[in-house]
Amino acid sequence: MRxxxxxxxxxxxxxxxxxxxxASGRLLxxxxxxxxxxxxxxxxxxxxxxxxxxxxxxxxxxxLGWFAADxxxxxxxxxxxxxxxxxxxxxxxxxxxxxxxxxxxxxxxxAVLGVDTVLRVRRLNRADGAPFARVTVWVPESLGAGLxxxxxxxxxxxxxxxxxxxARLGGATQTIGAAAASEADAHVLExxxxxxxxxxxxxxxxxxxEPVILAEHVFPAHRTEFVVDLPAVDSIAPSGLRLxx
Amino acid sequence: MRxxxxxxxxxxxxxxxxxxxxASGRLLxxxxxxxxxxxxxxxxxxxxxxxxxxxxxxxxxxxLGWFAADxxxxxxxxxxxxxxxxxxxxxxxxxxxxxxxxxxxxxxxxAVLGVDTVLRVRRLNRADGAPFARVTVWVPESLGAGLxxxxxxxxxxxxxxxxxxxARLGGATQTIGAAAASEADAHVLExxxxxxxxxxxxxxxxxxxEPVILAEHVFPAHRTEFVVDLPAVDSIAPSGLRLxx
DNA sequence: CAGTGGTCTAGACCACTGG
DNA sequence: CAGTGGTCTAGACCACTGG
Numbered sequence: 280m281r282x283x284x285x286x287x288x289x290x291x292x293x294x295x296x297x298x299x300x301x302a303s304g305r306l307l308x309x310x311x312x313x314x315x316x317x318x319x320x321x322x323x324x325x326x327x328x329x330x331x332x333x334x335x336x337x338x339x340x341x342x343l344g345w346f347a348a349d350x351x352x353x354x355x356x357x358x359x360x361x362x363x364x365x366x367x368x369x370x371x372x373x374x375x376x377x378x379x380x381x382x383x384x385x386x387x388x389x390a391v392l393g394v395d396t397v398l399r400v401r402r403l404n405r406a407d408g409a410p411f412a413r414v415t416v417w418v419p420e421s422l423g424a425g426l427x428x429x430x431x432x433x434x435x436x437x438x439x440x441x442x443x444x445x446a447r448l449g450g451a452t453q454t455i456g457a458a459a460a461s462e463a464d465a466h467v468l469e470x471x472x473x474x475x476x477x478x479x480x481x482x483x484x485x486x487x488x489e490p491v492i493l494a495e496h497v498f499p500a501h502r503t504e505f506v507v508d509l510p511a512v513d514s515i516a517p518s519g520l521r522l523x524x
Numbered sequence: 525m526r527x528x529x530x531x532x533x534x535x536x537x538x539x540x541x542x543x544x545x546x547a548s549g550r551l552l553x554x555x556x557x558x559x560x561x562x563x564x565x566x567x568x569x570x571x572x573x574x575x576x577x578x579x580x581x582x583x584x585x586x587x588l589g590w591f592a593a594d595x596x597x598x599x600x601x602x603x604x605x606x607x608x609x610x611x612x613x614x615x616x617x618x619x620x621x622x623x624x625x626x627x628x629x630x631x632x633x634x635a636v637l638g639v640d641t642v643l644r645v646r647r648l649n650r651a652d653g654a655p656f657a658r659v660t661v662w663v664p665e666s667l668g669a670g671l672x673x674x675x676x677x678x679x680x681x682x683x684x685x686x687x688x689x690x691a692r693l694g695g696a697t698q699t700i701g702a703a704a705a706s707e708a709d710a711h712v713l714e715x716x717x718x719x720x721x722x723x724x725x726x727x728x729x730x731x732x733x734e735p736v737i738l739a740e741h742v743f744p745a746h747r748t749e750f751v752v753d754l755p756a757v758d759s760i761a762p763s764g765l766r767l768x769x
Numbered sequence: 770c771a772g773t774g775g776t777c778t779a780g781a782c783c784a785c786t787g788g
Numbered sequence: 789c790a791g792t793g794g795t796c797t798a799g800a801c802c803a804c805t806g807g
């Protein structure tokens with residue numbers, strides 16, 4: 280990988296912001312100062328700054344200057360996965376494997392993954408002993424063939440597939456809906472049947488765009504919510520909503 | 525508002541893509557051709573193209589060219605507001621004002637907006653006659669003072685505040701949760717009490733970061749879901765989720 | 770190979786901010 | 789007012805794609 284100047288500048292500025300160098304209303308050096316300091320053109324410096332704005336790290340106002348973005352926005356940009364959030368707050372999430380089987384794909388799963396036989400794993404996630412997610416993951420038989428039940432209890436599927444070099448994962452599409460808890464959900468999550476749950480379905484693709492993981496997460500509504508930070512809006516209505524069927 | 529060249533170019537290209545001019549693998553004119561055609565510098569043309577890439581409308585490959593993005597991603601990038609989606613599919617959304625009042629802010633509303641008196645508007649949105657959203661909007665008394673009941677029935681709050689120059693809106697934070705339909709929700713949305721609903725709360729800030737609009741949207745779960753497109757992932761778990769309390 | 774997008778430079782004018 | 793970020797120009801070199 281070629282070294283990109285704007286990326287090096289962005290990395291350096293991100294580090295300095297994280298170190299608190301520009302905390303609480305203090306402005307960054309002006310673009311022309313940064314241009315001199317990094318010995319780059321203003322366009323390159325701006326490309327780095329705009330990238331950090333897109334990440335939610337920095338923001339700017341014309342006539343004023345660049346500054347570290349609102350902490351709320353920063354923390355949202357860094358939210359990451361629920362497990363990393365829990366780990367950061369000192370709670371060790373437990374992962375319990377309920378089911379591990381190679382089975383025929385249902386019509387829905389076949390439509391998404393395009394294969395007839397899949398590895399299906401059901402897991403329960405707990406935080407401080409209380410269940411907070413019921414997870415079902417489907418992967419094509421070929422990708423799951425090397426995985427053991429102990430593997431999926433110890434590690435996340437992302438680690439097992441990506442870091443082990445089995446697949447190179449690219450983007451994903453995530454849908455979030457509400458539903459009433461099924462009997463199976465209710466039993467595992469220790470909530471009443473029919474009580475509201477958040478249901479999240481996620482299709483993860485390889486870098487080539489081929490869908491390789493289908494995951495369903497069910498969360499009890501009283502314990503969980505999704506947070507989305509929108510750097511700019513053109514409406515006050517929720518974004519990303521669509522009507523189904 | 526000053527006319528921005530890169531924005532005009534982006535608007536034109538977006539329209540041409542939507543019209544199918546570059547459908548199914550056909551490339552757009554090269555950047556140097558676009559530079560001549562729009563009589564702008566290459567940097568300006570690229571700024572327009574990059575903006576459309578960020579929207580999910582276009583994509584490019586070095587050495588090949590620019591092309592209309594994958595339709596899946598396109599539809600996600602263009603999702604925008606539910607009302608614009610409906611309009612695009614030929615359904616005219618109706619907006620019915622249920623309530624329009626200046627009232628004392630509840631503790632929650634005061635905590636968010638930082639004022640004691642607010643304009644509170646309740647609306648019902650329908651598509652093809654069927655209710656799909658119950659909306660409550662709170663704005664500080666000072667911002668709502670110039671608005672009439674007819675205004676909020678005809679136009680969106682965004683149009684009323686931003687385009688009318690009352691406030692310059694910046695970013696927003698949106699939380700999505702599930703809940704059981706309250707009696708009021710159920711009555712207005714024509715669903716059973718206790719059936720699952722998606723509940724979305726959105727805080728919109730001015731460009732200066734001051735919260736000025738609080739909006740709550742309640743959607744019947746069986747008709748609606750949120751879709752998020754994630755260009756790159758570092759986990760297969762849902763992103764943006766957090767535990768409440 | 771010729772042509773493409775990706776990065777980068779050294780300038781310029783403008784709208785906007787704070788004092 | 790001087791200084792700031794926002795936009796825009798006319799160049800340049802590079803890595804990469806397809807034939």
